Amino acid sequence: MSKPKEYSWMTKDKLMTYTFFALLILTIITAAMWSMETTPSGWNLGLTLGINAIIAVGIAVGLDVFLHKITADSPLNILSAAVFGLIVTDSYSLGVPVMRTVELFPLEAPQCFIYIVLITVVGLVVFKKIVGTTGKKIVNPAAAAKLLVTIPFVQSLLIAIDHLKSSALGVPALSGPIALSSVVDKNGAASFGTYIVSCFSNASGKLPDQFTTNNLLQTMFLEKFHGWPGGAVTLAVIIVGVAFFVVARRYVKWRITLSYFAVVAILSLILSFAYGDADLYTRLLFELFIGSSIFLAFFMATDPATTPLTYTGQLIFGAGTAIITVLMQTYTQFFGASFVALVIMNLTVPILDKIGRTKPTTESKEPKLPKAKAFAPEKIKEYQCMKCGACMRVCCHGLSPILIKQAFDKQDFDTLIKLHADYCTGCGHCTFVCPSRIDLRNSILRAKAMLRQQ
Ligand code: SF4
Ligand code: SF4
Known part of the structure; x- marks a missing residue:
């Protein structure tokens, strides 16, 4: 199991x-x-x-x-x-x-x-x-x-x-x-x-x-x-x-x-x-x-x-x-x-949506995270993003994980560069906090790898 x-x-x-x-x-x-x-x-x-x-x-x-x-x-x-x-x-x-x-x-x-x-x-x-x-x-x-x-x-x-x-x-x-x-x-x-x-x-x-x-x-x-x-x-x-x-x-x-x-x-x-x-x-x-x-x-x-x-x-x-x-x-x-x-x-x-985004930074700031709960893998159900914005508030580098994921899904390099996807250090806070259980961390790390290859 x-x-x-x-x-x-x-x-x-x-x-x-x-x-x-x-x-x-x-x-x-x-x-x-x-x-x-x-x-x-x-x-x-x-x-x-x-x-x-x-x-x-x-x-x-x-x-x-x-x-x-x-x-x-x-x-x-x-x-x-x-x-x-x-x-x-x-x-x-x-x-x-x-x-x-x-x-x-x-x-x-x-x-x-x-x-x-x-x-x-x-x-x-x-x-x-x-x-x-x-x-x-x-x-x-x-x-x-x-x-x-x-x-x-x-x-x-x-x-x-x-x-x-x-x-x-x-x-x-x-x-x-x-x-x-x-x-x-x-x-x-x-x-x-x-x-x-x-x-x-x-x-x-x-x-x-x-x-x-x-x-x-x-x-x-x-x-x-x-x-x-x-x-x-x-x-x-x-x-x-x-x-x-x-x-x-x-x-x-x-x-x-x-x-x-x-x-x-x-x-x-x-x-x-x-x-x-x-x-x-x-x-x-x-x-x-x-x-x-x-x-x-x-x-x-x-x-x-x-x-x-x-x-x-x-x-x-x-x-x-x-x-x-x-x-x-x-x-x-x-x-x-x-x-x-x-x-x-x-x-x-x-x-x-373009106004008031946090500024991406290479410096890391530890966010305050909500209470954690353990879920059995078979009980983890992924939904469409509900636009709650929670992932954007917990990124220790001030990134916008959902926007990066959307740009990555569209293979939109220009936006990925603008959003500084390369600053991601893979902490996983965004995935942790997402109520729709979207694997943001994985998408963003792949976006970062793709940017490096370019
Ligand atoms: S995994 Fe990357 S995008 Fe997600 S919170 Fe951590 S640094 Fe930010
Ligand atoms: S936390 Fe999840 S549901 Fe909320 S905006 Fe981010 S990706 Fe969408």
Whole structure:
């Protein structure tokens, strides 16, 4: 029997399992809270969410297995498909806001089931599998599929046209002074605070006569009955998200979340001052904790495959997503625009990947490595690179092992020279830390040998 090999304790399967359970907890919390709500079509909102989850996860996993059976180059990745299914579920807009009588977008069952099916199929087949066969996922599959499938509704989603003409959705403008209690929005219908509380509140519950800061805090932090299910309970997203980040901190790109929130907060305060808001917290709480922002910042904007490898790239990525989101929400009145911002920023990743790389050096610096675990050789399963960037942070010579491997696979000598593959001393830290169990060390040493021969 061959000897067990030592690697870091984290594997891609483990990471996917943790992500799945984090998402499942959030879905269950929202479904439980929403189970007290019945929509005008007579469907229980919690049950609707549960059915959406079963449809999305079932279809994603089923398609993953099916495609693996019929095509040679479609790897079986059940856990990743299940995570994708829950992301689709948690980022679909559901609920019964004040504008629930306006049938511009399927916010309720049974119509929403059709859209969940469409988004899951398009996202998995087009953006995960077909695009994934190139070895690179370009855009977040759930966000891109949602965008594609909702294009027929773009007139109502990009509320600028629809809203400015007819005010059908009753969405107040953020491009002016707002406040918790004063009537300042362009529709003249209600204050922005009133809008938030009534839009997100339990439709069957009685709204308070006088809105207070406590009403606003309770709505934004504890119970939203409309929007992205994953972000319905802000407090739960923060607790589950932070716990997940702590456990998987070396492999999760939490800097994106941090820079996203920091920039959203700064921009909100700048806009508050610029427009002369009566208070500073209404806009701030809305921009930070609207369900689409809070869920996306923790669980979608950090998707390793479609985000930058370097720390600087990640900070810029989070900031860019925040800027586009806030500007779209303010000037097109498209609340929940963060998924469009995410797709736009995904396209900048090839450029951001070039910013902030560590400088290769012949000097050696010992990195801090994660806990080791011995794995029996038959249990070591190699996956496609998930772009976590962990290998780039442990190289004692500041090299970019995954980029060197990719250049070596393409036999790209110029890039190998630029990346200083010849500095590698074969310490094996990169292979040790890789959750996809890619033998980086071997590839890089072969690249070095090839460079020497040249
Ligand atoms: S094996 Fe080479 S590339 Fe990998 S960490 Fe060690 S020196 Fe860096
Ligand atoms: S090769 Fe590097 S970036 Fe890719 S999964 Fe392994 S450690 Fe992460």
